[in-house]
Amino acid sequence: MTRRDFLRLGAAAMGAPAMAWAGxxxxxxxxxxxxxxxxxxxxxxxxxxxxxETEIVAVADADPKGLAAAKQRLEIGAGFADYREMLGxxxxxxxxVCTRHPDQHRDMVxxxxxxxxxGIYIEKPFCRTPEEADQILAACEPAGTRLAVAHRNRYHxxxxxxxxxIEGGAIGRLLEFRGRGKEDERGGAEDLWVLGSxxxxxxxxxxxxxxxxxxxxxxxxxxxxxxxxxxGNEGLGPLAxxxxxxxxxxxxxxxxxxxxxRRAGTREAGFGLQVIGNAGIIDLRVDCHPLAHVIKGNPFLxxxxxxxxxxxxxAGAGEPEPAQDMxxxxxxxxxxxxxxxxAIREGRPPLCDARQGAITIEMICxxxxxxxxxxxxxxxxxxxxxxxLQMLENS
Numbered sequence: 243m244t245r246r247d248f249l250r251l252g253a254a255a256m257g258a259p260a261m262a263w264a265g266x267x268x269x270x271x272x273x274x275x276x277x278x279x280x281x282x283x284x285x286x287x288x289x290x291x292x293x294x295e296t297e298i299v300a301v302a303d304a305d306p307k308g309l310a311a312a313k314q315r316l317e318i319g320a321g322f323a324d325y326r327e328m329l330g331x332x333x334x335x336x337x338x339v340c341t342r343h344p345d346q347h348r349d350m351v352x353x354x355x356x357x358x359x360x361g362i363y364i365e366k367p368f369c370r371t372p373e374e375a376d377q378i379l380a381a382c383e384p385a386g387t388r389l390a391v392a393h394r395n396r397y398h399x400x401x402x403x404x405x406x407x408i409e410g411g412a413i414g415r416l417l418e419f420r421g422r423g424k425e426d427e428r429g430g431a432e433d434l435w436v437l438g439s440x441x442x443x444x445x446x447x448x449x450x451x452x453x454x455x456x457x458x459x460x461x462x463x464x465x466x467x468x469x470x471x472x473x474g475n476e477g478l479g480p481l482a483x484x485x486x487x488x489x490x491x492x493x494x495x496x497x498x499x500x501x502x503x504r505r506a507g508t509r510e511a512g513f514g515l516q517v518i519g520n521a522g523i524i525d526l527r528v529d530c531h532p533l534a535h536v537i538k539g540n541p542f543l544x545x546x547x548x549x550x551x552x553x554x555x556x557a558g559a560g561e562p563e564p565a566q567d568m569x570x571x572x573x574x575x576x577x578x579x580x581x582x583x584x585a586i587r588e589g590r591p592p593l594c595d596a597r598q599g600a601i602t603i604e605m606i607c608x609x610x611x612x613x614x615x616x617x618x619x620x621x622x623x624x625x626x627x628x629x630x631l632q633m634l635e636n637s
Contacts, residue, residue: 268294269360269583272334273301273316274325274350277308280341280477283365286392287316287340289575295583296336302328325350329357336582339364343477348374351389355381361586362389363579366439368599370479372607373627375600382596390582390592391599393443395526397578399556399565400533404517404524405448407536407559414521414540419445419498422512429504431459431466431483432474434606437513438500440528442602443594444515445500450493452601455608456619459483466613468634480631488609491619500609525551531569 271290275282282288290296298316302325303309313321322328329337337354339347344367354362362382368391369375382389395401408416421441423433446452459482461470466482474481484504492498506512517524522538532553539549555563571577578594585592604624611630612620626633 268297269335269586270299270332271296271336271338272328272332273298273312273338273340274328274354275301275303275308275312275340276343276346277303277305277311279304280343280346280365281308282312282340283342283392284394285574286338286363286365287312289579290336290338291316292574292576293579293583295580299334300328300332326353329353329359333358335359335586336361336363338362341365344368344370345477345479348377351378352381355385355387358385359387361582361592362387363392363575363582364389364599365392366599366602367435367478367606368439368596368603370477370603371628372600372604372624375596375603376627379596379600386589388582388585388592389596389599390578390585391443391594391596391602392575392578393440393594393599393602394572394575394578395440395528395533396443396447396594396598397581398533398572399568399577400554401444401447403554403556403558404526404534407524407554408448408517408519412522412536412559413517413519413524413538415519416494416496417518417520418496419449419492419515419517421445421498421500421515422508423500423502424510424513425502425504425506425508426510427504428475429484429502429506430461430486431481431610432478433502433504434486434488434500434609435474435478435481436476437528438502439602439606441500441513441515442605443598444526444528445490445492445498446598446601446605448515448517449496449498452490452492452498452605452608452622454491454619454621455488455605455612456617457486457488457609457612458617459487459609459613460485466631466634471631471634480629482631483613486609488612490605490608524554529573531572532563533572 273287300320301312302322423437459466470482490498514527526534534554535551614630
């Protein structure tokens, strides 16, 4: 996608509520949620009401009260307790897999592909293991189903400007990429899954493919062993660790570090990604506006004079944001939704497609695999396609 096309999609999404669709038949959307087991994510059900190229035709929720509330919220009459029944009956063009619990994602995606869906928009985390990601890719690719992952920052129109700044030498010679999660009660391994997936996805976009990973995970000060492994929250699968340190070797030849401590006391201040060069830093804040800031100067030398953090808009560093309601359009997934619509009609991958979702999951599981092997570096693709914590030994 060109810069002009990216900005066109973004600008169109800003005005979506007031626009009339004059491009032929609307794409029919079916919504899958599950009240009490992941619910409806971050507005992945209601977003389609604001995209004029689409119309919601049905919703599925196994919880009766949740289904009734969803039908009222979406202002539709067709509701199903079984999403498979809904898919077989409605045969939608797009399926919104809204549940935040990834333990249901693979089966929901496979059923959607089987029902002939042209597009799928899915909440993160994408799935639970590289094996599940393999199965999703094996279903979507031959069917031509365009799957987009709801890493909404990946669709932000300012992100290509960040990449241009890096490639143009705005912060000098690149040295490293550094990411952190929210480091709240979920700090450690859960943070890597739930919030770190956003950060990893951004690092993948900016630094290229991962080539290796070495990591170490602790629980209350000791290395995580089999006895520490429990079923994780939110359907994540086997999980352990309240402190996590991972280093990824990236295609660009530089390291990407991800660290997370439970209750770090930073009030989410570290949640994001920093690109560090010898002449400055680019700081990306997940789900914030502006998305990115740049500061000039060697980050390792003390400076007598104060330096300003300059915001980066879709027009560039220090430029005012030309697109109205940019934060709302990204936050409400309108840019992502319209990109999926365009991907279906243009026969191209979405900006954050199934393959990128699979890479994120493999990078997460690589941290667990390295720890399982005593911190040894592991390469990509991983040989272990299931959750490595299942194979941990007691120490």
